[in-house]
Amino acid sequence: MIEAILPEVVACEVAYDDPAPGPGEMVYPEEWERVARAVPKRQREFTTVRLLARRALLRLGRPPVPLLPSPRGAPGWPDGVVGSMTHCEGYRAAVVAGSGGTAAVGIDAEPDAPLPDGVLDVVALPEEAASIASLAGRYPGTSWDRLLFSAKESVFKVWYPLTGAELDFSEARIEIDPAGAFRAELLVPGPLVGGERVASFTGRWAAERSLVATAIHLPAPPEDGGLSGMSH
Numbered sequence: 001m002i003e004a005i006l007p008e009v010v011a012c013e014v015a016y017d018d019p020a021p022g023p024g025e026m027v028y029p030e031e032w033e034r035v036a037r038a039v040p041k042r043q044r045e046f047t048t049v050r051l052l053a054r055r056a057l058l059r060l061g062r063p064p065v066p067l068l069p070s071p072r073g074a075p076g077w078p079d080g081v082v083g084s085m086t087h088c089e090g091y092r093a094a095v096v097a098g099s100g101g102t103a104a105v106g107i108d109a110e111p112d113a114p115l116p117d118g119v120l121d122v123v124a125l126p127e128e129a130a131s132i133a134s135l136a137g138r139y140p141g142t143s144w145d146r147l148l149f150s151a152k153e154s155v156f157k158v159w160y161p162l163t164g165a166e167l168d169f170s171e172a173r174i175e176i177d178p179a180g181a182f183r184a185e186l187l188v189p190g191p192l193v194g195g196e197r198v199a200s201f202t203g204r205w206a207a208e209r210s211l212v213a214t215a216i217h218l219p220a221p222p223e224d225g226g227l228s229g230m231s232h
Contacts, residue, residue, distance in 0.1 A: 001091075001093075001206050001208055002086075002095065002107050002206070003095075004206060005203075005213065006105070007217055010096070010097045010102065011057075011095065012056060012094070013053070013056045013094055014052065014091070015052060015092045015093075016091055016209075018048045018092070019048070025054065025064075027047045030068060031046070048092045049086070049087050049092050050075075050094075052092060052093065053094035056094050057078070057081065057096055059096075060081070060097075060098060062078060074160055081097070082098075082099050082102050084106045084107045084154075084157045086107050086108045086153075088109050089111055090111075090211070091209075091213075093107060095107055100220060102218065102219060102220055103193045103194075104218045105158065105218070106158035106159075106215070106216045107215045107216075108150045108153035108215075109150070109211055110146050110147075110150045110153075110211065110212050111210065111212075112207055112210050112212045113146060113210075114146065115146055115149060119149070120132070120145045120148075123149050123169045124145070125173055128148060128173065131175070132148055132176075135178060142207050142212065143212065144176065147176060147207070148176065150205070150214040151176065151203065152172060152184075153214070154203055154215060155172050155184045158201055159172075159186075162198075171187050172184045172185065172187060173187060180204055180205055180206065181203070181204050182202070182214065183200060186199055186200060186201075193218065194221030201218060203216035
């Protein structure tokens with residue numbers, strides 16, 4: 001699903017369950033230390049997305065390495081690589097790309113079900129809430145509130161590696177195109193990429209198998225320093 005909404009320069013691996021490690025695959029001891037005291041569900045999610053990430057790294061010609069989370073929880077990637085991970089009930093995915101062509105990538109998957117009561121009030125700006133209500137009236141087959149939440153998660157996963165800073169839900173305005181795209185306008189100064197301030201991200205979304213997924217690909221600027229565009 002996520003692989004269909006990202007460009008080919010991004011290597012993607014997905015699973016709909018928690019497969020056992022294959023031949024030559026392993027969970028590194030230093031990774032296991034991070035979840036040794038966690039509940040089994042968290043352990044499975046954590047280890048599966050890292051197995052998937054290492055498979056994706058192999059597709060870039062990169063050797064397997066431990067992928068440890070930062071204090072904020074963001075995965076650490078080898079030099080020259082950017083990536084993103086996501087997991088929810090019934091779906092896990094990891095994507096990676098070379099930093100020469102990709103400045104950042106962010107993915108998120110969620111169950112295609114309404115957000116719990118009260119969550120939309122926290123996540124959505126007033127204009128976003130109005131847009132979600134309109135979309136729900138015109139296209140009732142998708143949980144548009146959950147899609148909004150997913151898009152904001154993908155925005156953060158692109159933002160954070162570039163800035164090292166937090167980003168509140170209220171600091172990005174999402175416009176969803178029901179045809180499968182979205183735009184995120186940053187309401188605070190955006191990250192510098194190739195010396196240029198990025199004011200917005202664009203991404204794509206998909207809904208299938210009772211899931212919604214969002215993805216943002218931010219290309220690296222060309223070597224001459226100009227910004228080549230936003231996401232594809």
